[in-house]
Amino acid sequence: MARAASWSAKSPLLTARCCLASDVLDGTLYAVGGEVPTSGPNVVYATVEAYDPDTDTWSSRAPMPTPRYGAGATTIAGVLYVIGGSDSSNFASPVMEAYDPRTNTWSAKAPMPTPRMGLAVAAANGILYAIGGVTIGYANEDYATVEAYDPGTNTWIVKSPMPTKRYFAAAAVIDGLIYVVGGEKVLGPSVSQSLPTVEVYDPTTDTWSTKAPMPTARHGAASGVIAGEMYVAGGSLNEYVESTTSAVEVYDPRANVWRSEVPMPTARQFASAGVVDDIIYVVGGFHDSVLGVNEAFSPFLHVGIDIKPGDARNTINLKSAGTVPVAILGSATFDPMTVDPATVTLAGAPVATRGRGVPMTSQDDVNHDGYPDLLLHFRTRELQLTPTSTEAVLYGETYSGQRIRGADPVRVVPISRSVRFARSPEGPRGRRILATH
Numbered sequence: 001m002a003r004a005a006s007w008s009a010k011s012p013l014l015t016a017r018c019c020l021a022s023d024v025l026d027g028t029l030y031a032v033g034g035e036v037p038t039s040g041p042n043v044v045y046a047t048v049e050a051y052d053p054d055t056d057t058w059s060s061r062a063p064m065p066t067p068r069y070g071a072g073a074t075t076i077a078g079v080l081y082v083i084g085g086s087d088s089s090n091f092a093s094p095v096m097e098a099y100d101p102r103t104n105t106w107s108a109k110a111p112m113p114t115p116r117m118g119l120a121v122a123a124a125n126g127i128l129y130a131i132g133g134v135t136i137g138y139a140n141e142d143y144a145t146v147e148a149y150d151p152g153t154n155t156w157i158v159k160s161p162m163p164t165k166r167y168f169a170a171a172a173v174i175d176g177l178i179y180v181v182g183g184e185k186v187l188g189p190s191v192s193q194s195l196p197t198v199e200v201y202d203p204t205t206d207t208w209s210t211k212a213p214m215p216t217a218r219h220g221a222a223s224g225v226i227a228g229e230m231y232v233a234g235g236s237l238n239e240y241v242e243s244t245t246s247a248v249e250v251y252d253p254r255a256n257v258w259r260s261e262v263p264m265p266t267a268r269q270f271a272s273a274g275v276v277d278d279i280i281y282v283v284g285g286f287h288d289s290v291l292g293v294n295e296a297f298s299p300f301l302h303v304g305i306d307i308k309p310g311d312a313r314n315t316i317n318l319k320s321a322g323t324v325p326v327a328i329l330g331s332a333t334f335d336p337m338t339v340d341p342a343t344v345t346l347a348g349a350p351v352a353t354r355g356r357g358v359p360m361t362s363q364d365d366v367n368h369d370g371y372p373d374l375l376l377h378f379r380t381r382e383l384q385l386t387p388t389s390t391e392a393v394l395y396g397e398t399y400s401g402q403r404i405r406g407a408d409p410v411r412v413v414p415i416s417r418s419v420r421f422a423r424s425p426e427g428p429r430g431r432r433i434l435a436t437h
């Protein structure tokens with residue numbers, strides 16, 4: 001069944017909170033820490049909740065050793081790192097803790113040299129970058145500081161500072177570059193200003209450059225990357241709660257341009273977000289009160305596809321000189337004949353052509369459900385798959401310009417050495433199994 005390209009409400013956080021941190025590991029979104037602001041001491045959480053988009057359910061995980069809000073989080077090699085933030089004293093923390101979802105355990109790591117909250121955190125090439133931030137929550141010393149953490153050595157080193165001091169900015173990594181967007185800067189005692197600033201850091205050269213500013217200056221926005229573009233959702237236009245926005249703006253780094261997207265149903269600031277299967281989930285936040293809201297958006301219409309119709313294993317031999325058939329499945333709400341074959345790619349490969357560039361397409365009902373399916377063919381050698389790939393993703397557009405996305409599991413042969421050993425410790429038995437395919 002096709003799933004519409006718009007915002008939809010999902011199961012809320014078990015614990016409503018704002019200023020939480022999050023990231024995605026193996027298709028699961030982890031929402032970590034956060035707070036409930038009060039007129040007295042803030043309630044600060046160590047809470048960790050995991051969201052499974054396939055089942056639309058949340059479950060609790062082992063809490064962080066150190067309760068925090070305004071921390072940053074990112075993942076490297078299957079581990080979630082949570083850095084900095086603040087406890088109920090409101091003073092910035094240097095604490096660095098790492099969560100391993102395989103064991104549901106936390107461990108302490110080398111603290112960050114400069115304690116900060118409201119910092120932006122991103123990982124590139126296996127290194128974690130802690131960028132900007134502030135000493136305490138409201139209009140105190142703000143930072144341009146960049147410190148890099150190497151999980152292999154558990155050490156920090158100082159990198160080139162950002163051009164603009166700021167905190168509560170959003171960060172995203174696209175093609176190995178770290179984009180730091182918006183945020184807030186200190187103007188004077190207890191006075192701050194939201195920024196439209198976009199600066200990009202190249203970890204390989206340790207240099208910064210400035211890009212086209214975001215249309216809506218804001219801080220405390222949530223962000224995520226879908227198909228090479230950065231989505232920035234919600235946030236606060238100034239330091240007052242009534243300035244909460246639902247605006248969604250999208251940055252295309254190739255063209256260095258911004259565009260507006262459909263706004264979030266629920267305006268909020270200090271939410272957090274993660275992307276799974278090209279869908280961004282924006283969770284929690286604050287507007288009048290703390291929220292558990294979870295809203296999801298994708299620019300794609302999600303459609304069903306069947307690689308090698310009639311074959312459930314979807315084995316792809318990368319050495320084959322032939323083509324792979326793929327059906328885009330029709331449904332009560334989606335007619336795949338509206339898809340323009342010239343726009344379609346599977347694992348980066350275009351639709352195979354014959355003769356004078358005519359795409360190899362046909363109409364069929366491969367699953368006999370009464371809805372016509374569009375059958376396409378792709379040259380195996382053009383598929384950008386590796387021996388460890390476990391799914392192939394199809395992108396395309398309808399003639400009216402609606403982007404579509406579909407995915408199907410694949411089993412790639414020949415299997416790489418490492419995978420073969422991992423799957424068949426006995427050796428000979430594994431080889432015999434492989435030989436039968």
Ligand SMILES: [Ca+2]
Pocket residue numbers: 306307308309310311312313314
């Ligand atoms: Ca199949």
Ligand SMILES: [Ca+2]
Pocket residue numbers: 329330364365366367368369370371372373
């Ligand atoms: Ca069908």
